[in-house]
Amino acid sequence: MSRKQILLSNDDGIDSPGLWAAAEALSALGYVTVTAPLEHMSATGRGHQRHADGSITRKKLTVGGQEWDVFAINGSPSQSVLHGILEVVDQTPDLVVSGINFGENLGTDITYSGTVGAAIEAASLGIPALAMSQQIITNSWDSFPKEVDFSVSAYFTRFFAEKLLTHKMPDDVDLLNVGVPAGATPQTPWKVTRQAKVRYYSPFVVREGDFHGKAKITSHVLKDEDIPLDNDIHTLRIEKKVAVIPISLDLTSRVSFEELENILRG
Numbered sequence: 001m002s003r004k005q006i007l008l009s010n011d012d013g014i015d016s017p018g019l020w021a022a023a024e025a026l027s028a029l030g031y032v033t034v035t036a037p038l039e040h041m042s043a044t045g046r047g048h049q050r051h052a053d054g055s056i057t058r059k060k061l062t063v064g065g066q067e068w069d070v071f072a073i074n075g076s077p078s079q080s081v082l083h084g085i086l087e088v089v090d091q092t093p094d095l096v097v098s099g100i101n102f103g104e105n106l107g108t109d110i111t112y113s114g115t116v117g118a119a120i121e122a123a124s125l126g127i128p129a130l131a132m133s134q135q136i137i138t139n140s141w142d143s144f145p146k147e148v149d150f151s152v153s154a155y156f157t158r159f160f161a162e163k164l165l166t167h168k169m170p171d172d173v174d175l176l177n178v179g180v181p182a183g184a185t186p187q188t189p190w191k192v193t194r195q196a197k198v199r200y201y202s203p204f205v206v207r208e209g210d211f212h213g214k215a216k217i218t219s220h221v222l223k224d225e226d227i228p229l230d231n232d233i234h235t236l237r238i239e240k241k242v243a244v245i246p247i248s249l250d251l252t253s254r255v256s257f258e259e260l261e262n263i264l265r266g
Contacts, residue, residue: 071088098119099131105179
């Protein structure tokens, strides 16, 4: 396979260990350019930060024993991908990879995910895209716990990136969203599955005082007994397989238009 141009981003920020595990793995496939948010930008979806100035800071980091020039973008994951494509790289990338994310991106919560949002941004420009996440059994996602080992997720990042670089996906597959279960090995089976139509994280409010007091929206993770069959959450959590979810940018409901029109016309 000829040397390809790969753009790498994430939503955990330029200093995330998951990003650098992906960078090292992808470097075996081509030339990797990193444009990632300057700060932690989880749960920003595909949104753009109104007050972000889009400034680009060139940094040097050591990855796999080699010194890399990388680019920290003052903006969201989606903005980081756009600045990477429009300003940093000198040709359209063959592939955009987002991740490896601290924590799994599953179910209807993927629209929250900056990791998935960055991949959607690339896909909207017609570029093959891959969003990678790793299940984390901890509540310390924002602190980058050192005990998290991304080596297996890095293996699967390279595996699926190579597939996207060498094979054209079916017409309605605009990006792949891949979740790696905790405790996986390179021999862990992977499975193409559908996105669950349920929330993975159930929100609740913690407030100090009355409505005018300080508040935080946090969440509970879906319990095993509440997980429906045949979807990404079941694949990762119950079957403990790598979940591969093909995502389409076409959000149109798969409904009979005639049936819907009849209902609307009453």
